[in-house]
Amino acid sequence: xxxxxxxxxxxxxxxxxxxxxxxxxxxxxxxxxxxxxxxxxxxxxxxxxxxxxxxxxxxxxxxxxxxxxxxxxxxxxxxxxxxxxxxxxxxxxxxxxxxxxxxxxxxxxxxxxxxxxxxxxxxxxxxxxxxxxxxxxxxxxxxxxxxxxxxxxxxxxxxxxxxxxxxxxxxxxxxxxxxxxxxxxxxxxxxxxxxxxxxxxxxxxxxxxxxxxxxxxxxxxxxxxxxxxxxxxxxxxxxxxxxxxxxxxxxxxxxxxxxxxxxxxxxxxxxxxxxxxxxxxxxxxxxxxxxxxxxxxxxxxxxxxxxxxxxxxxxxxxxxxxxxxxxxxxxxxxxxxxxxxxxxxxxxxxxxxxxxxxxxxxxxxxxxxxxxxxxxxxxxxxxxxxxxxxxxxxxxxxxxxxxxxxxxxxxxxxxxxxxxxxxxxxxxxxxxxxxxxxxxxxxxxxxxxxxxxxxxxxxxxxxxxxxxxxxxxxxxxxxxxxxxxxxxxxxxxxxxxxxxxxxxxxxxxxxxxxxxxxxxxxxxxxxxxxxxxxxxxxxxxxxxxxxxxxxxxxxxxxxxxxx
RNA sequence: AGGGGUGUCGCCAAGUGGUAAGGCAGCGGAUUUUGAUUCCGCCAUUCCUAGGUUCAAAUCCUAGCUCCCCUGCCA
Numbered sequence: 001x002x003x004x005x006x007x008x009x010x011x012x013x014x015x016x017x018x019x020x021x022x023x024x025x026x027x028x029x030x031x032x033x034x035x036x037x038x039x040x041x042x043x044x045x046x047x048x049x050x051x052x053x054x055x056x057x058x059x060x061x062x063x064x065x066x067x068x069x070x071x072x073x074x075x076x077x078x079x080x081x082x083x084x085x086x087x088x089x090x091x092x093x094x095x096x097x098x099x100x101x102x103x104x105x106x107x108x109x110x111x112x113x114x115x116x117x118x119x120x121x122x123x124x125x126x127x128x129x130x131x132x133x134x135x136x137x138x139x140x141x142x143x144x145x146x147x148x149x150x151x152x153x154x155x156x157x158x159x160x161x162x163x164x165x166x167x168x169x170x171x172x173x174x175x176x177x178x179x180x181x182x183x184x185x186x187x188x189x190x191x192x193x194x195x196x197x198x199x200x201x202x203x204x205x206x207x208x209x210x211x212x213x214x215x216x217x218x219x220x221x222x223x224x225x226x227x228x229x230x231x232x233x234x235x236x237x238x239x240x241x242x243x244x245x246x247x248x249x250x251x252x253x254x255x256x257x258x259x260x261x262x263x264x265x266x267x268x269x270x271x272x273x274x275x276x277x278x279x280x281x282x283x284x285x286x287x288x289x290x291x292x293x294x295x296x297x298x299x300x301x302x303x304x305x306x307x308x309x310x311x312x313x314x315x316x317x318x319x320x321x322x323x324x325x326x327x328x329x330x331x332x333x334x335x336x337x338x339x340x341x342x343x344x345x346x347x348x349x350x351x352x353x354x355x356x357x358x359x360x361x362x363x364x365x366x367x368x369x370x371x372x373x374x375x376x377x378x379x380x381x382x383x384x385x386x387x388x389x390x391x392x393x394x395x396x397x398x399x400x401x402x403x404x405x406x407x408x409x410x411x412x413x414x415x416x417x418x419x420x421x422x423x424x425x426x427x428x429x430x431x432x433x434x435x436x437x438x439x440x441x442x443x444x445x446x447x448x449x450x451x452x453x454x455x456x457x458x459x460x461x462x463x464x465x466x467x468x469x470x471x472x473x474x475x476x477x478x479x480x481x482x483x484x485x486x487x488x489x490x491x492x493x494x495x496x497x498x499x500x501x502x503x504x505x506x507x508x509x510x511x512x513x514x515x516x517x518x519x520x521x522x523x524x525x526x527x528x529x530x531x532x533x534x535x536x537x538x539x540x541x542x543x544x545x546x547x548x549x550x551x552x553x554x555x556x557x558x559x560x561x562x563x
Numbered sequence: 564a565g566g567g568g569u570g571u572c573g574c575c576a577a578g579u580g581g582u583a584a585g586g587c588a589g590c591g592g593a594u595u596u597u598g599a600u601u602c603c604g605c606c607a608u609u610c611c612u613a614g615g616u617u618c619a620a621a622u623c624c625u626a627g628c629u630c631c632c633c634u635g636c637c638a
Contacts, residue, residue, distance in 0.1 A: 077638090139634075141634060194635085237631090239633090240566070318586095321576070375599095420596095548598095549599065552598045
């Protein structure tokens with residue numbers, strides 16, 4: 001709906017936009033260029049979504065642009081597979097980088113030249129210390145570090161050694177290029193940080209042409225400057241890297257000096273957002289893969305049925321600030337429900353069936369009713385639903401001995417079957433175990449369409465499917481991977497919810513058999529469901545994206561445990 | 564005396580010296596052919612704490628405290 005689209009477009013202001021407003025007003029900048037710089041070493045998750053929305057959203061807001069730049073400076077960890085999937089996920093989220101797709105590896109030559117310049121200025125040197133020695137010399141949080149014996153190496157020697165590092169003459173770990181800053185700095189990042197290390201690994205783009213690769217701190221700021229980025233937005237943990245970011249730009253002849261600005265990343269309750277953890281979930285078989293609907297990856301959420309718009313709304317509503325925060329899962333869920341309520345087509349499906357026979361309805365007779373596809377959206381139209389003598393209704397919609405305020409079916413109680421007729425339960429049929437197997441009801445022909453002229457009140461309206469027409473479907477019911485907030489002190493595997501996935505067989509109305517994977521539906525009174533890619537012709541599979549708000553369940557729960 | 568951040572309702576978060584927005588959650592109630600949606604009402608005399616400045620402080624000053632991040636040849 002347009003109302004929603006505009007609500008999404010009107011972005012709240014926050015400290016980053018205030019900085020930009022100031023830069024635009026002062027004339028420091030006339031345009032805004034941001035970048036989203038993922039390392040292609042894993043799949044994107046909901047945490048990345050916040051950064052994507054911020055960077056791309058800022059570009060859209062100011063009529064500037066946002067570059068997608070892969071930070072591929074560590075060939076040992078990166079794979080092409082991820083550069084593909086990351087692009088796919090960003091597009092799905094709804095953002096576009098136009099022609100501005102870049103790779104840090106595109107700048108390996110200029111980056112190398114900049115390093116040579118640093119050496120020539122006496123601001124970088126080749127260190128022969130071992131990794132262990134470097135760690136020792138670095139000191140610690142309380143103690144200052146001490147200078148490497150190689151720190152005052154002559155410039156010519158540094159130049160020669162660095163070139164030979166590049167040419168592959170030395171072993172990995174034997175030498176390193178360092179910036180000459182201050183070994184006594186209270187900021188550990190300034191204690192002569194590494195700029196280049198030797199790595200004889202095959203790079204997914206540059207192949208075997210390089211034997212040395214630049215470090216993040218060095219490559220990132222310079223890549224920003226090369227691309228003319230105006231505002232380099234990153235997360236809080238890089239706050240004390242900023243002096244180093246600025247140091248490189250201040251000491252080199254670069255086209256411009258972007259401003260690094262840090263914000264708090266998005267965290268969610270009941271989930272863990274780390275690649276290491278994702279890997280374990282997948283490898284130990286707790287989930288089916290990176291796109292398992294329980295995963296907080298964008299692929300997982302997509303498969304679960306979370307609309308991209310809902311994720312965008314969440315990021316917008318959560319805001320941008322600098323305090324560490326953990327957003328409740330319920331916040332995300334409300335964004336998902338809100339979006340789905342407006343867009344999902346309504347269908348009827350019975351997850352736990354009990355047969356209902358209308359004794360005074362002619363055998364072999366069927367009627368067709370037109371049912372609206374979405375009461376929130378008249379444009380969505382209608383679809384025919386078939387009604388007959390034998391139906392399935394939800395087992396939980398009947399109680400033999402109902403409590404007060406139970407508006408559903410019970411002996412002698414009348415309810416409305418959605419879109420069709422009123423029925424009254426006359427008889428309960430049980431098997432030898434006392435299990436209810438069938439409800440025998442009468443219907444009121446005058447209630448056709450779901451109302452009567454006498455205006456009598458019927459409080460309950462039930463969903464149903466025609467036993468003769470219903471199609472079987474596999475339905476996967478999900479719960480959070482963690483029942484509570486994971487305790488990082490304990491092993492997460494012990495904290496996993498054993499019931500995070502429950503697979504059942506349901507009966508669905510025929511219209512559902514024709515869906516496509518990815519189609520989103522509201523199963524009336526049951527929740528939102530997304531057709532899964534595992535579906536086959538005649539064998540649909542649905543993931544429950546999320547249930548509907550259930551105030552009846554809440555009322556019962558509150559009564560069950562009076563506080 | 565390491566350094567850098569942060570602290571406003573259960574969870575996010577506005578607020579930038581003029582007397583505490585909004586959203587989520589929760590709680591009431593109305594409407595309802597989804598116990599959904601929608602709607603209406605309630606929900607911080609108080610802003611980490613203690614002092615101080617001021618006619619006036621969440622906002623300014625002082626001193627504490629909390630939590631987070633930093634000792635990869637990861638990003």
